[in-house]
Amino acid sequence: MVTAGRLGDKLGKKKVFLTGVILYTLGLAVVVLAPSTAVFTIGWGVIWPAGMVLIIPNSIALIMYFYQGPQRALAYGIYGAVLSAVAAVAPVLVGWLANISDWRIALAMSPIMGIVTLLITLKMPETYKDDSIAIDIPSVILSVASFGLFLVTTTMAGQYGWLLEKRPFLVGDMALPTFGLSIVAYLYLLSFALFYVFVRRGQRLKAAGQPPLLDASLLKNLPFTVGMTIAALFFLVNAAMLFAVSVFMQAGVRLDPLQTALATLPFSAALAVVSFGTPSLGRCVAPKWIVIAGALVMLGGIALISADVSMTMSPGDLLVGMLIAGLGAGLVMAQGTSVTMMAVPPEQSGAASGLSETLKEVIGQGFAVALAGAILFGTVYSSMVTSFEDVEGLDLNEREASIIVIELEDTFQSITPEEEQAWVAKLPVATRDQYGSIVNDAAEAGVRQALFVTELVLVLCMLLALLLPPSKLEE
Numbered sequence: 001m002v003t004a005g006r007l008g009d010k011l012g013k014k015k016v017f018l019t020g021v022i023l024y025t026l027g028l029a030v031v032v033l034a035p036s037t038a039v040f041t042i043g044w045g046v047i048w049p050a051g052m053v054l055i056i057p058n059s060i061a062l063i064m065y066f067y068q069g070p071q072r073a074l075a076y077g078i079y080g081a082v083l084s085a086v087a088a089v090a091p092v093l094v095g096w097l098a099n100i101s102d103w104r105i106a107l108a109m110s111p112i113m114g115i116v117t118l119l120i121t122l123k124m125p126e127t128y129k130d131d132s133i134a135i136d137i138p139s140v141i142l143s144v145a146s147f148g149l150f151l152v153t154t155t156m157a158g159q160y161g162w163l164l165e166k167r168p169f170l171v172g173d174m175a176l177p178t179f180g181l182s183i184v185a186y187l188y189l190l191s192f193a194l195f196y197v198f199v200r201r202g203q204r205l206k207a208a209g210q211p212p213l214l215d216a217s218l219l220k221n222l223p224f225t226v227g228m229t230i231a232a233l234f235f236l237v238n239a240a241m242l243f244a245v246s247v248f249m250q251a252g253v254r255l256d257p258l259q260t261a262l263a264t265l266p267f268s269a270a271l272a273v274v275s276f277g278t279p280s281l282g283r284c285v286a287p288k289w290i291v292i293a294g295a296l297v298m299l300g301g302i303a304l305i306s307a308d309v310s311m312t313m314s315p316g317d318l319l320v321g322m323l324i325a326g327l328g329a330g331l332v333m334a335q336g337t338s339v340t341m342m343a344v345p346p347e348q349s350g351a352a353s354g355l356s357e358t359l360k361e362v363i364g365q366g367f368a369v370a371l372a373g374a375i376l377f378g379t380v381y382s383s384m385v386t387s388f389e390d391v392e393g394l395d396l397n398e399r400e401a402s403i404i405v406i407e408l409e410d411t412f413q414s415i416t417p418e419e420e421q422a423w424v425a426k427l428p429v430a431t432r433d434q435y436g437s438i439v440n441d442a443a444e445a446g447v448r449q450a451l452f453v454t455e456l457v458l459v460l461c462m463l464l465a466l467l468l469p470p471s472k473l474e475e
Contacts, residue, residue, distance in 0.1 A: 001361065002214055003140050005057035005354025010133040013058045013065060013350070014126045020054025021121055025114030027051055032108050060353035064341055065127045070283060073473045076337035077279020084272035084333060092265055095258035130347070132211065139201055139213035146194035147358060151366040153187040158374035159409070160184050167406055214351050218344070226467045227340030228356045230291065233461050234332055235364025237454045240372035241302060241325070242267070244450035245309075245318070247376060252311055252443040263315030266322040267301075267329070274330025279338075287335040288468035294331030295462045299455055301325025306451045311440045332461075339468060372450045379449040381408040383442035391430050391438070 008016040027048030034040035059079070067075045097106035160166050161182035168175035169183035176183065199219075202212030219225050242264055249255045249263060281290055301324030308317045344352040385404050389396055396404070411423065424435050431438070 001053055001057050001358040002143050002351065002354040003135065004054045005061060005350035005352070005357075006133060006135060006213055007054070007350075008058040008061050008127075009130050009347070009350035010135065012126045012129045013062050014121065014124050016054050017058040017062060018118070018121050020051045020058065021114055021118050022051070023047055024051030024055060025111045025118060028107065028114065029111040032104050032111060056357045057350065057354040060337065060341065060357065061349045062124075062127065064344070064346065064349045064353070070280070070473055073282055073338040073342065074279045076341065077275060077334040080333040080337055081272055081275030081279070081330075084268060084275045084330065087268050087272075089268075091261035091268075092258070095261045099256075099258055134211055136201070136205060136210075136213050139198060139205075142194055142198035142201065143213065146191050146198055147362050149187060149191040149194065151362055153184055153191060154367050154370040156187070157182075157184045157370060158377065162374070166402070214355060215348060218348055218352055218355070221343055222467065223343040223469055224340060224352060224356075226464055227336070228359055230461050230464050230468075231336045231340055231356065232359040232363040233457050233464075234295075234329075234336065235360045236368040236371070237298070237457050237461070238329060239365055239368035240457075241305075241451060241454050243369050243372045244376050244447050244454075245305065247373075248309065248443060248447040249313075249315075252440075252447075253313060255315065259315055263318055264322060266319055267326040270323045270326025271330040271333060274327055275333045278331060278334040281331075282335055282338060282473035284472065286468075286470050286472050287339045288465050288470060290335050291332050291339065291465045291468070292462050294328045294335075295458045295465070296328065297331065298325050298328030299458050301328060302451055302455055302458070306448050309444055309447050309451075311444060338473060342473070343469075371453070375453055376446040376450045377409070378405075378446075380442045380446035381405045381412075383445045384408060384438055387434075387438040387441065388431055391434055392428060 004016065004020075027043045027046070027050070030043030030047060031040055034043060060076075063075045063079060064072065094106045094109070097109075160169060161184060163182055163185050165178050165180055165182050169178060170176070178186065199214070199216050202214050203216050205212040206215060245264065246260050249260045250257065255263070278290070301321050304321030304324060305318055306321075308321055310317070340356055341349070341352060382401070382405055385396070385401050385408070388394070388404070389401075412420075415423065424432055427435065
C-alpha cells in the first residue's frame with residue numbers, strides 16, 4: 001500500500017485507482033466463476049488483493065486532492081460513513097443471498113459493483129503527476145518484508161507464545177534453540193529491524209537528492225503520526241470485538257452466520273448513521289474531544305456486551321450494547337481520517353495514505369484477529385484446566401498446566417463432534433460429568449477476556465488523543 005500510494009503520486013491517482021478497480025473486478029469475477037480451488041485461490045488470494053492495494057490508499061489521496069479545508073473534512077466523514085454503511089449491510093445481504101441461493105450468486109454482487117465503480121471513475125479528471133518520483137525497488141522489498149513478516153509472525157503467536165516459549169519451533173525434526181523465548185519475539189525483532197532499515201534507506205535517498213518511497217519526516221508530523229496510530233488501534237478494537245463475539249456466537253451459542261450478522265448489525269448500523277451525521281461536528285468542537293467522547297461511549301457499549309454474554313443468549317440480547325458501541329465508533333470514524341490527513345502536505349498525500357492504510361490493515365485487521373483469537377482461545381483452554389483442577393482437587397504447577405493447555409489446543413484444532421464424544425468418555429468421572437458446564441464457563445470467560453483487552457486499547461486511544469491539536473477543523 002505504501003508503494004501504491006507513491007505510484008498514485010507518480011502516474012496519477014485516477015490511473016492507479018482505475019487499475020485497482022479493474023484488478024478488483026477481474027479477481028472477484030474469477031472467484032465467482034472458478035471451476036476449481038486452484039483458480040479460486042488465484043482470484044481470491046492474488047488478483048483481488050492486488051486491486052484492493054491500489055484502490056485503498058489512492059481513494060483517500062483522491063479526496064485529499066479534490067477537496068480543501070472544511071469540505072475535505074466533510075468528504076472524509078462521508079467516506080468513512082459509506083464504508084460503515086456497506087460494512088453494516090453487506091454481511092446480512094450476502095448471508096441472506098447465500099442462504100436462499102448459492103455462494104456464487106451472493107459474491108457476484110462484488111464484481112457487479114466493481115463495474116459500476118469503473119464507469120463512475122472514468123468520468124473523473126486526472127490528478128497532477130510527478131514524473132520525478134522514482135520507485136526504489138529495494139525500499140519496496142523492505143516495506144513488504146517488514147510489514148509482511150510482522151503479520152505472519154502475529155499469526156504464530158497463539159501457537160508459540162507472544163514472548164516466552166510455549167512450544168518448541170521445529171525446523172524439520174530439529175527444535176530451534178530459542179533460550180526460553182518464543183520464536184515470535186525474535187521474528188518481531190527482525191520485522192522491526194527491517195522496518196528500521198527501510199526508513200534509513202529512505203533517509204539516505206533523500207540526502208542524496210532522490211525521492212524516497214516513504215519520507216521519514218512524515219513520521220515527525222505529530223498530528224499525522226498520532227492520528228494514524230489512533231485509527232489503527234481503533235480498527236483493532238472494532239475487528240477484535242466483532243471477531244470475538246462472532247466466534248463465540250457461532251462456535252459456542254451455535255448461531256448460523258446470518259443470525260450472527262444480524263446480532264452485530266446494530267453496531268454497524270449505528271456506526272454508519274452517526275458517521276454520516278457528524279463529520280461537520282469538528283467545526284464546532286475540536287476533533288480530539290469528539291474522538292475521546294466517542295471512545296468513552298464505545299467503552300460503555302463493550303462493557304454492556306460483555307455483561308450480556310451467555311451461552312443461552314439470543315442475538316437480541318446484545319442489541320443495546322451493540323447500538324451504544326456503534327454510536328461511539330461512529331463519532332470516532334467521522335473524525336478519524338480528517339484528524340490523520342489534515343496536517344499532511346499535498347505532495348506527501350500518497351505516501352501518507354499508503355502508510356496509514358497499511359497500519360490499519362496490519363494492526364487493525366491482521367494483528368487484531370490474531371490477538372483476539374489468542375486471548376479468546378488461550379483463556380478458554382486455561383479456564384478449562386483451572387476447572388479441571390477444582391473438580392479433581394488437584395494442584396498443578398505452571399509447567400503441568402501449560403502442557404495440558406497445549407494438548408487441548410492440539411486436540412480441539414480439528415476435532416469432530418464424534419471424536420469429541422470419544423475424547424470426553426476417557427476423562428475422569430467427575431470431570432466428565434461436569435464437562436458441559438466447564439466448556440460453557442470457559443467460553444464465556446474467553447470472550448469476556450478478549451473484550452476486556454479491547455477496552456484497554458480504547459483507553460490507550462483516549463490517552464493518545466490528548467496529544468492531538470486542540471483546534472477545530474476550520475482552524
